[in-house]
Amino acid sequence: MKNNQVVYPGSFDPITMGHVDIIKRLAKSFDRVVVLVSSNAQKKFLFTAEERKKMVLDALKGTKNLKVDIFDGLTTDFMKQKKIDKIVRGLRAVVDFEYEMTMANINRKLAPNIETLLVFASPEYYYVSSRGVKEVALNGGALKGLVPENVKKPLAAKLKSLKRKNDAF
Numbered sequence: 632m633k634n635n636q637v638v639y640p641g642s643f644d645p646i647t648m649g650h651v652d653i654i655k656r657l658a659k660s661f662d663r664v665v666v667l668v669s670s671n672a673q674k675k676f677l678f679t680a681e682e683r684k685k686m687v688l689d690a691l692k693g694t695k696n697l698k699v700d701i702f703d704g705l706t707t708d709f710m711k712q713k714k715i716d717k718i719v720r721g722l723r724a725v726v727d728f729e730y731e732m733t734m735a736n737i738n739r740k741l742a743p744n745i746e747t748l749l750v751f752a753s754p755e756y757y758y759v760s761s762r763g764v765k766e767v768a769l770n771g772g773a774l775k776g777l778v779p780e781n782v783k784k785p786l787a788a789k790l791k792s793l794k795r796k797n798d799a800f
Contacts, residue, residue: 635662637717640706642669643683644676645782646690647764649756653721663696670703677789690779707742716745723752
């Protein structure tokens with residue numbers, strides 16, 4: 632397996648400044664950071680996988696060692712295909728730890744050679760989540776410091792179209 636690559640999976644629905652912070656920090660330590668945008672037909676996303684991929688790429692323009700892929704399936708299967716043996720999961724707060732520990736153990740069972748690395752969010756982003764960002768945007772709150780600039784307009788447009796659909800009923 633390739634040594635100095637890492638996969639950072641997530642929904643990125645949408646990408647937040649917390650995600651950007653972790654990805655930029657990873658890019659300093661690894662030769663390649665693969666951001667893996669999940670594509671799961673059973674999960675409801677605000678943005679399509681392609682839209683989320685584009686937002687990640689736009690938010691991280693200039694990050695030379697970045698690759699963004701979309702995958703529908705187990706992250707460990709993707710990693711086996713790409714011969715990458717390190718996965719990174721971000722932790723915002725203690726509440727994330729139990730879930731991430733469970734996922735790390737499941738991944739270890741599925742692929743014993745894949746190591747899970749936990750990266751703590753920078754303190755200024757502990758509270759930032761995609762779900763929280765959508766709630767703020769839906770209620771007209773300010774998104775400054777929560778999402779990259781390239782996310783603000785698509786997020787507002789998506790939520791506006793959803794609101795119109797809901798008002799039609």
